[in-house]
Amino acid sequence: MAKTYKIAVIPGDGIGKEVTPWAQKALEKAAEGVADFEYEHFDLGAERYLRDGAILPEDEEERIKQNDAILLGAVGDPRIKAGILERGLLLKLRFDLDQYVNLRPSKLYKGVTSPLANPGDIDFVVVREGTEGLYCGAGGAVRRGTPNEVATEVSINTAYGVERVVRYAFKLAMKRRKHVTLVHKKNVLVNAGDMWQRIVDKVGEEYPEVSHDYLHIDATTIFLVSDPSRFDVILTDNLFGDIITDEAGAVVGGVGYSASGCINASDEYPSMFEPIHGSAPDIAGQNKANPTAAILSAAMLLEHLGFDDAAKKIHTAVEADIEELGSTVRSTDQVGQDILNRM
Amino acid sequence: MAKTYKIAVIPGDGIGKEVTPWAQKALEKAAEGVADFEYEHFDLGAERYLRDGAILPEDEEERIKQNDAILLGAVGDPRIKAGILERGLLLKLRFDLDQYVNLRPSKLYKGVTSPLANPGDIDFVVVREGTEGLYCGAGGAVRRGTPNEVATEVSINTAYGVERVVRYAFKLAMKRRKHVTLVHKKNVLVNAGDMWQRIVDKVGEEYPEVSHDYLHIDATTIFLVSDPSRFDVILTDNLFGDIITDEAGAVVGGVGYSASGCINASDEYPSMFEPIHGSAPDIAGQNKANPTAAILSAAMLLEHLGFDDAAKKIHTAVEADIEELGSTVRSTDQVGQDILNRM
Numbered sequence: 046m047a048k049t050y051k052i053a054v055i056p057g058d059g060i061g062k063e064v065t066p067w068a069q070k071a072l073e074k075a076a077e078g079v080a081d082f083e084y085e086h087f088d089l090g091a092e093r094y095l096r097d098g099a100i101l102p103e104d105e106e107e108r109i110k111q112n113d114a115i116l117l118g119a120v121g122d123p124r125i126k127a128g129i130l131e132r133g134l135l136l137k138l139r140f141d142l143d144q145y146v147n148l149r150p151s152k153l154y155k156g157v158t159s160p161l162a163n164p165g166d167i168d169f170v171v172v173r174e175g176t177e178g179l180y181c182g183a184g185g186a187v188r189r190g191t192p193n194e195v196a197t198e199v200s201i202n203t204a205y206g207v208e209r210v211v212r213y214a215f216k217l218a219m220k221r222r223k224h225v226t227l228v229h230k231k232n233v234l235v236n237a238g239d240m241w242q243r244i245v246d247k248v249g250e251e252y253p254e255v256s257h258d259y260l261h262i263d264a265t266t267i268f269l270v271s272d273p274s275r276f277d278v279i280l281t282d283n284l285f286g287d288i289i290t291d292e293a294g295a296v297v298g299g300v301g302y303s304a305s306g307c308i309n310a311s312d313e314y315p316s317m318f319e320p321i322h323g324s325a326p327d328i329a330g331q332n333k334a335n336p337t338a339a340i341l342s343a344a345m346l347l348e349h350l351g352f353d354d355a356a357k358k359i360h361t362a363v364e365a366d367i368e369e370l371g372s373t374v375r376s377t378d379q380v381g382q383d384i385l386n387r388m
Numbered sequence: 389m390a391k392t393y394k395i396a397v398i399p400g401d402g403i404g405k406e407v408t409p410w411a412q413k414a415l416e417k418a419a420e421g422v423a424d425f426e427y428e429h430f431d432l433g434a435e436r437y438l439r440d441g442a443i444l445p446e447d448e449e450e451r452i453k454q455n456d457a458i459l460l461g462a463v464g465d466p467r468i469k470a471g472i473l474e475r476g477l478l479l480k481l482r483f484d485l486d487q488y489v490n491l492r493p494s495k496l497y498k499g500v501t502s503p504l505a506n507p508g509d510i511d512f513v514v515v516r517e518g519t520e521g522l523y524c525g526a527g528g529a530v531r532r533g534t535p536n537e538v539a540t541e542v543s544i545n546t547a548y549g550v551e552r553v554v555r556y557a558f559k560l561a562m563k564r565r566k567h568v569t570l571v572h573k574k575n576v577l578v579n580a581g582d583m584w585q586r587i588v589d590k591v592g593e594e595y596p597e598v599s600h601d602y603l604h605i606d607a608t609t610i611f612l613v614s615d616p617s618r619f620d621v622i623l624t625d626n627l628f629g630d631i632i633t634d635e636a637g638a639v640v641g642g643v644g645y646s647a648s649g650c651i652n653a654s655d656e657y658p659s660m661f662e663p664i665h666g667s668a669p670d671i672a673g674q675n676k677a678n679p680t681a682a683i684l685s686a687a688m689l690l691e692h693l694g695f696d697d698a699a700k701k702i703h704t705a706v707e708a709d710i711e712e713l714g715s716t717v718r719s720t721d722q723v724g725q726d727i728l729n730r731m
């Protein structure tokens with residue numbers, strides 16, 4: 046009998062609510078006969094916050110933690126001041142659930158038009174640290190609003206936190222083209238950069254088959270445009286990872302085809318899977334949003350639970366769908382159904 | 389009689405030494421009859437450091453300060469550990485000379501091939517803060533080299549430092565298409581981001597003709613690829629400015645056509661002008677490097693000294709040269725001479 050997995054579903058706001066049901070349908074269809082899913086829905090995000098002021102109540106977070114994995118849609122609304130939902134919900138989950146690997150594959154699918162004239166074969170994964178760096182919320186301000194205001198942001202990096210994500214990147218590279226590129230700014234951020242480099246060098250010795258090199262973050266933004274096919278596994282910190290995964294998303298034809306996993310690779314807490322796009326209030330509720338990225342996040346969830354064959358079914362269907370119909374205008378439901386029909 | 393300006397010249401390393409003489413020649417030719425130049429050469433950079441261990445001796449820095457402006461080539465050598473020359477020479481000059489505006493124009497010249505399929509008209513300027521943020525060298529490490537190591541980097545931002553660069557950006561926008569885009573990550577870096585936004589809003593009120601908007605750094609990297617012509621003046625902090633100016637350089641066809649000014653807009657100390665490319669040890673000494681960016685840095689120097697017409701002569705010659713011969717392979721000296729002949 047197939048085992049039943051408990052999935053926390055947070056559709057969120059705007060198009061998040063439209064694409065998440067398709068991620069669930071793809072999950073079920075792909076895993077038919079090998080796994081069953083039981084969903085617990087959580088009404089979290091901008092709409093909830095605007096309604097009753099709640100961002101992530103403690104008891105709801107406790108219940109989320111009882112699940113095997115989390116499917117997230119998208120969260121956000123321009124009426125809410127920057128930082129509130131990000132730090133109160135998204136980052137809080139990443140930190141509290143110790144999701145230290147933020148995994149973001151970038152692949153240029155056949156049938157998708159890249160903004161680059163000669164994109165080449167693009168197929169790399171960014172392994173972004175998810176629980177440290179400038180995202181930890183350290184810092185403050187004095188004399189706020191006066192001419193003497195000073196505002197600080199502190200990047201905290203630990204050998205413990207860096208080593209575990211470095212190890213993950215090398216393991217992942219073994220299953221891929223065996224190359225890791227560390228991205229940092231070690232010529233300026235000498236303390237953190239030096240630690241990252243030393244740990245990469247040390248862990249790298251345990252993986253003699255995996256080659257590794259180093260690029261500054263600024264140079265990386267150049268290569269993502271001029272030669273993106275050079276990359277296999279990019280390993281970087283929380284902020285640099287945020288920046289280059291968006292650029293990478295653009296280079297592979299838009300964030301509509303990119304999914305992301307916030308992974309607790311030690312499995313103490315559930316990992317979270319989501320499309321990298323936002324809630325897109327401008328097209329919300331119009332059955333226009335492309336559910337492909339959400340569906341790809343379901344594939345990442347399956348891989349995380351160990352169902353590689355089921356994940357593969359989704360990838361194959363998505364690839365075929367994009368190649369054949371990627372350039373035709375279809376509704377959310379049409380794309381979702383088209384992909385499901387191929388599975 | 390034409391006034392004589394004292395220029396400190398730091399050719400630096402590698403191709404820096406090949407392109408800087410062409411910047412000087414362009415300077416002289418463009419300013420013929422309106423300004424004269426007296427040069428003081430400084431032997432600083434990787435080669436000097438490898439020879440005698442000196443990075444920026446105090447007396448040499450004092451002499452540099454006595455000049456009206458600085459022409460810099462490029463500094464760096466792979467044999468030197470990351471951070472030493474950057475923090476000891478380049479950043480030390482930017483900080484000690486209080487060069488708080490790092491000005492980086494990005495323009496796609498006719499005749500240059502962008503890596504983008506449909507680049508459109510690209511013509512914007514990044515105004516990067518140059519003396520604060522994560523570049524101030526605050527931070528440290530404890531238990532270095534142990535599993536309990538913690539490394540920090542501190543971003544220090546002051547209302548004083550932010551307001552002066554914000555003001556510069558709005559003034560510059562008045563001479564351009566009157567639009568300022570603040571780039572930050574205020575949904576995560578809430579202390580610094582909030583201060584930047586408040587100061588932009590406040591200074592913006594003094595410039596009712598200039599519109600301004602806000603983009604997160606991650607979204608910015610997308611628009612630089614998908615719609616770079618939307619930008620006029622981009623205003624940002626030290627680290628984000630470093631990152632997006634390299635991406636912008638790539639988008640306009642490579643850093644070979646981009647110059648940069650480190651400007652003390654209060655004129656207490658000399659400002660510094662340089663191509664944004666590095667010392668390129670792989671092609672150094674082969675008369676292969678393109679001197680165009682260095683020549684454009686001479687134009688920025690002239691603008692800074694108030695010689696707009698002279699600067700214009702350089703721009704016109706460079707534009708014509710690139711349009712006609714940009715795609716032909718020429719030596720450093722050939723390109724330099726071709727541009728001079730047009731002036």
Ligand SMILES: CC(C)[C@H](C(=O)O)[C@@H](O)C(=O)O
Nearest residue numbers: 131132135136287575576606
């Ligand atoms: C919404 C924001 C906090 C988040 C981040 O910066 O990590 C987003 O940009 C992302 O990349 O997932």
Ligand SMILES: CC(C)[C@H](C(=O)O)[C@@H](O)C(=O)O
Nearest residue numbers: 232233263474475478479630
């Ligand atoms: C060399 C380095 C310190 C410098 C910087 O990061 O500012 C460079 O990348 C630049 O953009 O001028």
